[in-house]
Amino acid sequence: MTAPLIELRHLGKSFGAVHALKDVSLAIGRGEIHCLAGENGSGKSTLIKIISGVNQPDRGEILIDGQAVAGLTPRDAIARGVQVIYQDFSLFPNLTVAENLALSLELQSGTRIVSWRRVRRIAEEATRKLGVALDPDAPVETLPTAGKQLVAIARALMSDPRLLIMDEPTTALTGREVAALFRVVRDIQSRGIAVLFVSHKMREMLEISERLTVIRNGEVVAAGPIAAFDEAGITRAMTGQEIAAEGYRREGEAGATPLLEVENLSVPGQLDDISFRLMPGEILGISGLLGSGRTELALALFGMKPGHGGRIRIDGREAKLGSSQAAIAAGIAYVPEDRLTEGLFLAATIDRNLLAASHGRLSRFGVLRAGRAAEAAAGMIRAMAIATPTGNRPVTQLSGGNQQRVVIGRWLLNDPRILILNGPTVGVDVGSKAGIHRKIRDLARGHGLGVLMISDDLPELVDNCNRILVLHRGRLVDEVEAAATSEAALGERLGALQ
Template sequence: MTLEAEDKPAVLEMRTIRKAYGPVRVLADVSLSLAEGEVRCLAGENGSGKSTLIKILSGVVGADAGTVTIAGRPQGNDAKAAISAGLSVIYQDFSLFPNLTVWENIGFLAAVTAGDTLHRRSARRALATETLKRMRVEIDPDTPVERLPVASKQLVAIARALANNARIIVMDEPTTALTRSEVARLLEIVGALRDEGVAFLFVSHKIEEVFAICDTITVLRDGRVVVEGPIQEFDAASLVEAMTGRSIDSRRLPRIQAEPTAPFLSARKLGRRGEYTDVDIDLRPGEIVSVVGLLGSGRTELALTLFGTLTADEGRIEIGGLPVVFASESDAIDHGIAYVPEDRLTEGLFLNQTIRDNIVVSSLEKNLRAGFIDARALAQRARDAVKALRIKTPDVSPSVATLSGGNQQRVVLARWMERDPKLMILNGPTVGVDVGSKREIHELLVALSRSGKAVMVVTDDISEAIALSDTILVMVRGKITGRFDANDVDEDQLYNEVIKEGRA
């Protein structure tokens, strides 16, 4: 019991929740409480049972045993009842209607909950503008949601919950798609709403945010609560250890210093109008180069140009000292370049297809026998890749959708490794990946580069850049504004470089 919970009434009480899917026990005697105006963090790695707990809490899935009480009322397996009791879940994808306006999105939940028959335009619009004003957010209520940037969509989702008088807001990894300044703004709003008495359950595995906003914390591991208590009782290291069950070093990964070699790919004075200009970059075998910049700094466009998706208007690209022109992605692939996209869910994977097919899809020609595909050899190759990359799955035949985020990312990696690339470009390689897997992916990338591949990482995660890279390039508004040896730079210094002039 926390200090806050003692003097304020509990709005949410979950007691000894148990849940199993078939023989697999997902939750074992999980208890969790939330007081008015409390911000609690639910932390845990992927697969620890967080999502199942949220599903039970929101009434989407029934528990095998245990009770859920919202505002004194016991809840069953009924999503509508939970909503009318004052619970709102903000999903990672926000679950908004892209085709409808901001105000209609905000008012819709309240209208459905109230069981309206008529569409009361003016009342709903007024409710929406009032809610946005209460949050001190400036979004035009008449804009269709599909035209909003991600950060604003998030705010609309929060406004929708508030418009329905939500007293408990569950946010599932709310900051995955946001940049640093947007996260700061979100946390500000959460803070203000907490003062109004709204309780939050914040599902996150970004350690710094947990400390920035939460009052209390519950850590789940393997379906059990391992620790819980006020945030003051934790520090970053103890929290990570509680989540992963082992101590994880967040500092720079140890490595053998890369031998200076001739670059595999160099770009000189590369530019694309309106996106970036005058970029010089050398990517050498055995070296990891990070390009760090905010969203919209041109970092993604640069990466896509080196992969042939976009074309440069000026400058040149050389491979092994010879100038090349990429007319398309397949030209770049033929030159041994691989690209792992930013949004692994939408850009890189066939979610409904098997792990095997996802791994071997871009290298089928390796197993041709007299023009026909040798299915058995394919499966063997996929199994070897699963083992090499430590993908957690019993077999290669389940669909990729059944894997956790970190493991999905590894499947994408595995696919490209099968093509034996000389240069790997990774865009935000650990977005949406938990702490433990993040470290493992970093280790994997370092091992990959030491095996003689050139690696380029595009990211806005400063600690990732430092942990991972040999060389760090800072990109601000389309220009490379700084070059650092990752050994000689610290987070604060790098952060200041990245946001320099980005605020103008």
């Protein structure tokens, strides 16, 4: 019998008093697509770091091609064909797409003179393999989150890995990009390359993987062929509980004044003649393919597209949103798509992140009132159920779900009337996602908050919104009642736009 490509036997790893992994065993066969699932904090990241040589296990053994490997380092792991695509992309934002893709090969060649023709050829080949179109001359920092993710994936595939570890690779991708990625994954599988696919998205696990391992609290709680699982079973294994889908219906007064009215909103080259209404207590979904104008719409409403045309009214009164400060003063809050690069101050504490947008409300004569600020931060930690014993901890020590709660909580301290959520649960595990959804529904239902929810996650939109607007190439092309549609039906509508 052929030995697995990589086998982990009875691994254990502790960080002080925290047992990150407890007796974990896992085997990945050659050319196998194996899914690793678990909530944030379950031990997935530690397991990935051990396979890639970043961390050493305290006990247990690692076998590659049937041979025990001791003291595995990142260099050793790469030499043995292990490549990892991390959630933070690990790209150079100030370099172009082509430079990011070609850099490692240029360094390996040892050449002292860069051939820009060769750099472009490498980039074109990498994107061709992935089946996507990326501008090789575009600086990576100017790309949307989805574009950065695609560059990271393309770069990893250039190294001809034997095992490709993909940590939440579809976090910011739309259905079309996910389908393209899956074609690439199946293509590299046909060449005998194994893939360890880490995802929070149930449908992706069931669609792409052949085998599934679920870990919870550092232990394997379920493992086997993917045919033995369904969405409910994966959820139970990951969380230890049943999580049922909950729809949301606005219970507002008939004939109430719209909280937000947008008429003929246009941004040259980005948005064209967008009109809609948002009622108090309503959760309005925004969907569309990559490049549809979803994020541009959010930025225009948050005052970051000052040259826009059209009219915007809040509570029936015209609002001039020429800057983000004007939008904040009008009661608008914006939670961006990428919490790590756009939403959080990573070097700061939880408290400082929570208080970042409300210093004016908590200050007197320009001096922050420390007692009032501490009380406000502590109250929001409780209100948002942020899992931390103290707000003085670095925000980087929180899980993705708790970090997202911090970003949302920061704006809630400003008592906004309109909350714009761009990808509210991107990269968040199923348990934390359900908690964030409940909080959003409670805010709309109990406080009359108007919510714009921009998302690629179709179940998220169907389960949490009253209505869903569909954008395509900067225009509003469809509107559906969430109660009268389904994920499949909405997916077909979006598919017809491709």
